[in-house]
Amino acid sequence: METPAIFWGVILWMIVWGVLGSVILRRRYFARDLDTTNASFAGAMSGAAMGPVGVALLWINTPNLTGRVTTTFGILAVVLIAAAFSFADPQNNCVANGSFVASQISNGLIIGIIYGFMALGLTLIFSILGVVSFAHGEFYMIGGMLVYYITAVWFPGVSPLLGVLGACFIAFCLGAVFERAMLTPMYKGKVDRPVEYGILATFGLAFTLQYFVQAVHGASPVKASRFIDFPRIRWPEDADPLWIKTSRGNLTLFETISISNPRFVAAITCILVLLALLYLLHRTWTGKALRAVSQDRDAAAIAGIDPNRMNMLAFALGGMIAALAGALLVQAFSWLPQVGAIPAMRSFVIVVLGGLGSLPGAFFGGIIVGLVEAAGTGCVPDAQKAASYIPAYGMIVLTLTLLLRPTGLFGRRFASGTHGQGG
Numbered sequence: 001m002e003t004p005a006i007f008w009g010v011i012l013w014m015i016v017w018g019v020l021g022s023v024i025l026r027r028r029y030f031a032r033d034l035d036t037t038n039a040s041f042a043g044a045m046s047g048a049a050m051g052p053v054g055v056a057l058l059w060i061n062t063p064n065l066t067g068r069v070t071t072t073f074g075i076l077a078v079v080l081i082a083a084a085f086s087f088a089d090p091q092n093n094c095v096a097n098g099s100f101v102a103s104q105i106s107n108g109l110i111i112g113i114i115y116g117f118m119a120l121g122l123t124l125i126f127s128i129l130g131v132v133s134f135a136h137g138e139f140y141m142i143g144g145m146l147v148y149y150i151t152a153v154w155f156p157g158v159s160p161l162l163g164v165l166g167a168c169f170i171a172f173c174l175g176a177v178f179e180r181a182m183l184t185p186m187y188k189g190k191v192d193r194p195v196e197y198g199i200l201a202t203f204g205l206a207f208t209l210q211y212f213v214q215a216v217h218g219a220s221p222v223k224a225s226r227f228i229d230f231p232r233i234r235w236p237e238d239a240d241p242l243w244i245k246t247s248r249g250n251l252t253l254f255e256t257i258s259i260s261n262p263r264f265v266a267a268i269t270c271i272l273v274l275l276a277l278l279y280l281l282h283r284t285w286t287g288k289a290l291r292a293v294s295q296d297r298d299a300a301a302i303a304g305i306d307p308n309r310m311n312m313l314a315f316a317l318g319g320m321i322a323a324l325a326g327a328l329l330v331q332a333f334s335w336l337p338q339v340g341a342i343p344a345m346r347s348f349v350i351v352v353l354g355g356l357g358s359l360p361g362a363f364f365g366g367i368i369v370g371l372v373e374a375a376g377t378g379c380v381p382d383a384q385k386a387a388s389y390i391p392a393y394g395m396i397v398l399t400l401t402l403l404l405r406p407t408g409l410f411g412r413r414f415a416s417g418t419h420g421q422g423g
Contacts, residue, residue: 019047022404040405042070105374117324120277121318129183131186133319136347137341144224148330170323179311179312266325270325278359345391346394360410372393
């Protein structure tokens, strides 16, 4: 029983020095009138990674806490946790099975890309409107339900591509109509407390969508057929240890990594749509107008941009992105009217981790959450317990982010006048 004692001893050591480093270093930088934005995070990571030595180095030198410094200490802390885990349970798959580790990392990246893509819509809405949409999970649910009904009920045998496009179009129109009908009064000075009004309005939309779908469809789960069947390929020859094999259900690389067909298709589609969204935002007039409104609503209006129209477009695009994520994953999971609750919670975690209003932060935050969930799930020997712990990992990430770096990885402050919260 010595190895578990070593493991918990290392974890306790990291927690104690992480907390002390966070508090001490922030006070040190504040006393010297230096930027304290990253002080708590850097102090926690240096204390967790190197104990009093790491905290003392930063205390004495008080360097500029750039992303390189904080990332270095963060990586050292992760390596120390991994080393402690390997000592505690040398027979665990996360330690002894390289193929299992590679498969978990690849699947964590895949699901993280999907998480990040869904969180993009929430970030886009907040950065333009200044409203946290509590209906984001319901748009995700609507996207999956629409694909199922289009391809299996209303038009059986139709191409899944048409089903996905139809779901995106309906979700876009729904978001545009809701924004114009319910959120526009916020920008015209007709609402005394616009922030609270926006929360209540989107919360009401969430309830309406969820219970409308349950009333129309019922509570029975559904699942769409697989969109694409991979061709059966094995390359190179069987005798070669490095090979790629595809089947209808999975893509297998080098006899070590197995990726679910639906998740792989969804992740690749998310990347392509993300590139298209970045092109829209950075290379088109409409995208530049959206970015201008997100930076300063009043200045954008002076430049000839209609902020209200950009608000409608942003909310509609955000809802459509969530619906697209659901439309792609309805082939992988059973779908219920309540299916959007957990993805919405993950999106909130990712947005806080990446930084409110930051699109790159949302994407990279999704990947981080996906990898954390994959690592935490794979390293728990009991599969049933591992599945039940998945929501807890997101909450741990959220708590640590709020404590150590409240602005998130790529957070920024909004200029005054942004979002136009009332007249």
